[in-house]
Amino acid sequence: MASEYLVEIRNLTYAYGPRPVLVNIDMAxxxxxxxxxxxxxxxxxxTILRLIGGVIAAQRGEVLFDGQKVDPRARAQLxxxxxxxGMLFQFGALFTDLSVFxxxxxxxxxxxxxxxxxVRDLVLMKLHAVGLRAAHASMPGELSGGMAxxxxxxxxxxxxxxxxxxxxPFTGLDPIALGVTANLVRRLNSALGITSIVVTxxxxxxxxIVDYVYYLSQGRIVAKGTPEEMRANPDPLVRQFVYGQAEGxxxxxxPSRPIAEELGV
Amino acid sequence: xxxxxxxxxxxxxxxHTIDALWRLGxxxxxxxxxxxxxxxxxxxxxxxIREIYYTGVLSxxxxxxxxxxxxxxLGFQGYHTLQTYGSESALGVLVALSLVRELGPxxxxxxxxxxxxxxxxxxxxxxxxxxxxxxxxxxxxDPIARVMAPRFWAGVISMPLLAAMFSAMGVFGGYxxxxxxxxxxxxxxxxxxxxxxxxxxxxxNGVIKSCVFGVAISWIxxxxxxxxxxxxxxxSGATTRTVVTSSLAVLGLDFIxxxxxxxxV
Ligand SMILES: Nc1ncnc2c1ncn2[C@@H]1O[C@H](COP(=O)(O)OP(=O)(O)O)[C@@H](O)[C@H]1O
Ligand SMILES: [Mg+2]
Numbered sequence: 001m002a003s004e005y006l007v008e009i010r011n012l013t014y015a016y017g018p019r020p021v022l023v024n025i026d027m028a029x030x031x032x033x034x035x036x037x038x039x040x041x042x043x044x045x046x047t048i049l050r051l052i053g054g055v056i057a058a059q060r061g062e063v064l065f066d067g068q069k070v071d072p073r074a075r076a077q078l079x080x081x082x083x084x085x086g087m088l089f090q091f092g093a094l095f096t097d098l099s100v101f102x103x104x105x106x107x108x109x110x111x112x113x114x115x116x117x118x119v120r121d122l123v124l125m126k127l128h129a130v131g132l133r134a135a136h137a138s139m140p141g142e143l144s145g146g147m148a149x150x151x152x153x154x155x156x157x158x159x160x161x162x163x164x165x166x167x168x169p170f171t172g173l174d175p176i177a178l179g180v181t182a183n184l185v186r187r188l189n190s191a192l193g194i195t196s197i198v199v200t201x202x203x204x205x206x207x208x209i210v211d212y213v214y215y216l217s218q219g220r221i222v223a224k225g226t227p228e229e230m231r232a233n234p235d236p237l238v239r240q241f242v243y244g245q246a247e248g249x250x251x252x253x254x255p256s257r258p259i260a261e262e263l264g265v
Numbered sequence: 266x267x268x269x270x271x272x273x274x275x276x277x278x279x280x281h282t283i284d285a286l287w288r289l290g291x292x293x294x295x296x297x298x299x300x301x302x303x304x305x306x307x308x309x310x311x312x313x314i315r316e317i318y319y320t321g322v323l324s325x326x327x328x329x330x331x332x333x334x335x336x337x338x339l340g341f342q343g344y345h346t347l348q349t350y351g352s353e354s355a356l357g358v359l360v361a362l363s364l365v366r367e368l369g370p371x372x373x374x375x376x377x378x379x380x381x382x383x384x385x386x387x388x389x390x391x392x393x394x395x396x397x398x399x400x401x402x403x404x405x406x407d408p409i410a411r412v413m414a415p416r417f418w419a420g421v422i423s424m425p426l427l428a429a430m431f432s433a434m435g436v437f438g439g440y441x442x443x444x445x446x447x448x449x450x451x452x453x454x455x456x457x458x459x460x461x462x463x464x465x466x467x468x469x470n471g472v473i474k475s476c477v478f479g480v481a482i483s484w485i486x487x488x489x490x491x492x493x494x495x496x497x498x499x500x501s502g503a504t505t506r507t508v509v510t511s512s513l514a515v516l517g518l519d520f521i522x523x524x525x526x527x528x529x530v
Contacts, residue, residue: 055403079405079407082402082403083405085403086403087400087403089396089399091395093395094397095397095401096392096397106404107404110404111405
């Protein structure tokens with residue numbers, strides 16, 4: 001029953017409104033690997049994470065988590081599945097009314113009956129893993145952006161999930177914090193035996209730490225492969241993204257009439 | 266031309282009505298969910314107690330001070346009017362009945378809506394805007410059970426208690442002005458009050474009113490926060506709507522309930 005893949009997405013189509021955001025997506029996330037979903041803003045990366053987490057339901061196709069269908073309508077089953085998933089939100093989404101310690105302890109207290117002394121050991125261990133044990137008494141408002149994200153990471157892994165999802169974990173970090181976070185993603189993956197999905201448009205950093213890449217453009221997977229394969233990919237669409245060129249098949253202009261027509265010349 | 270404009274405004278009214286009805290239905294469904302998801306709060310009363318502190322206890326100062334002043338003003342105005350008919354001895358009755366039947370429940374509800382209701386909306390709205398609710402959901406914890414229900418019940422419990430304290434403070438204020446300052450006989454002030462105030466007719470009806478107001482304000486406050494668009498303007502708009510809607514709801518409900526209560530007399 002246990003397949004090689006922890007998450008499988010089959011022929012999935014999703015639309016928020018009339019226009020589909022994702023079209024016929026097929027994806028397989030192997031156990032124990034770090035997989036990146038890359039693409040420019042608005043290409044549907046976050047939407048994929050929301051589908052895996054069961055926040056929204058696909059109009060067509062299915063998402064399998066550990067062989068079991070993710071279905072937002074089957075609430076009890078979904079909540080059981082979510083206990084085995086962790087999600088790192090872009091800005092951390094720490095509970096602002098709880099201390100760092102209580103944030104990390106949140107899931108432990110909600111889902112287990114562990115005595116407070118064990119909760120304490122567990123929380124400090126997780127904070128230690130992200131290098132922030134000393135900050136356990138702080139409030140989230142006192143942390144820098146990078147620290148808040150690491151605390152959120154400690155909170156997400158508090159109950160040792162099988163799958164970690166990172167939504168743009170590198171955005172808005174200074175180069176040092178960025179390197180620290182990237183290493184952390186990789187290190188936690190091996191240390192805890194997690195499977196990780198990293199959604200990002202930070203190509204350079206992602207290609208250094210991931211095992212496999214899906215490249216998404218306008219709701220379709222246009223390329224996939226190992227980082228080496230991506231770097232060597234001759235497709236101009238991929239080259240433009242990987243090497244960060246302004247000119248190429250993807251225009252930075254919002255789709256519009258030609259400028260000459262707009263100006264009436 | 267005329268016809269066209271009429272048709273347009275008719276259509277506008279229709280659209281507004283449908284929108285309002287839709288929202289009311291949505292809010293009702295939300296209330297139903299909040300009540301059916303109250304198990305967590307009942308099993309963990311600490312969650313409610315914490316919110317009673319934030320909504321109830323922190324509203325205490327403004328409620329007590331306002332009660333005192335309203336009571337003192339009642340003392341002056343009541344004395345002034347009663348004196349014309351030579352019935353100053355009824356001052357205690359007038360003060361107590363005005364407070365217990367009307368002013369206590371209504372004024373404390375208006376104060377509660379602007380002090381605590383707005384705070385709850387802003388807090389819940391911000392939690393939504395900063396993805397705290399989404400994060401909670403991804404940690405397999407239901408935000409309606411964990412965040413909405415405790416805040417709702419805290420408001421429902423706090424409101425009648427605050428109204429009672431408002432009335433008590435008001436009676437004391439009336440006593441200060443009537444007896445201590447103006448010199449109405451202390452014995453008649455209290456004994457007339459005791460004789461004239463009926464427990465079922467006056468006190469109980471007042472308590473019923475403030476319970477209904479408590480439900481209305483808490484419902485509106487929590488719902489507006491939950492439903493707020495996740496932006497700064499969205500949250501500030503929702504906060505304003507909480508104060509306006511719940512104040513109007515309090516006055517409207519008060520009229521309806523008073524009409525029914527007098528019908529019974
Ligand atoms: N809640 C929503 N309602 C309607 N459209 C949405 C919503 N969320 C995202 N979209 C649209 O879906 C597309 C993909 O969004 P998203 O998955 O957030 O992209 P990415 O994370 O790659 O930047 C975008 O065009 C965005 O405007
Ligand atoms: Mg995104």
